[in-house]
Amino acid sequence: MVSPEQAGPRQAPESGRRLLQRRFTARLLPQLRLLVEECAAREGLPEPRRGEFVLAVDEIAGNAVEHAGGSGRLVLLRVGDELECRVSDAGPGFSEAVIPELLSGLDGAPKGRGLWLARLVADRFAVSAGTAVAGAADADNAGAVVTVAVRLR
Numbered sequence: 001m002v003s004p005e006q007a008g009p010r011q012a013p014e015s016g017r018r019l020l021q022r023r024f025t026a027r028l029l030p031q032l033r034l035l036v037e038e039c040a041a042r043e044g045l046p047e048p049r050r051g052e053f054v055l056a057v058d059e060i061a062g063n064a065v066e067h068a069g070g071s072g073r074l075v076l077l078r079v080g081d082e083l084e085c086r087v088s089d090a091g092p093g094f095s096e097a098v099i100p101e102l103l104s105g106l107d108g109a110p111k112g113r114g115l116w117l118a119r120l121v122a123d124r125f126a127v128s129a130g131t132a133v134a135g136a137a138d139a140d141n142a143g144a145v146v147t148v149a150v151r152l153r
Helices: 026-042 049-067 114-121
Strands: 017-025 071-079 082-088 124-129 144-151
Touching: 017 026, 017 049, 026 049, 026 071, 026 082, 049 071, 049 082, 049 114, 049 144, 114 144
Parallel strands: none
Antiparallel strands: 017 071, 071 082, 082 144, 124 144
16 A cells, blocks of 8 residues: 555645536547637627637647657546636646746747747636546646646626
8 A cells, every 4th residue: 555655745635616628639629629619708708808718738748749659638627717727737847947038039030939838828828737536547647738828808
């Protein structure tokens, strides 16, 4: 039996109302965008913020596919007056410190704009380490959790 200390830190419990939960791969990204768009519209997120939010979520999910083993898990929540999306993966992980303060690519680099863009359009943005929760079948054992949230009004 694994003790709580051996299992590692527990991820904070979800607060709010769950609107969508999906595991995804590259093949499912277009469907994921549509589902996030539908949920955001249903919750009353107006344009152009809705488009910005969907773009931010798509960039984060795309990064999970590209840099963290080809798949991830998305959880979309209504938390008070915000839509909050958490994308987790089982990749090598990273910290928010690697996200440039200025638009990357101005130096000629062809990549590196997705997380910068997501942080720019979000009202709240965070990167944390993925954690294993003892006994949870859908817990990621490593990786990162990127949270992006926008206010509905």
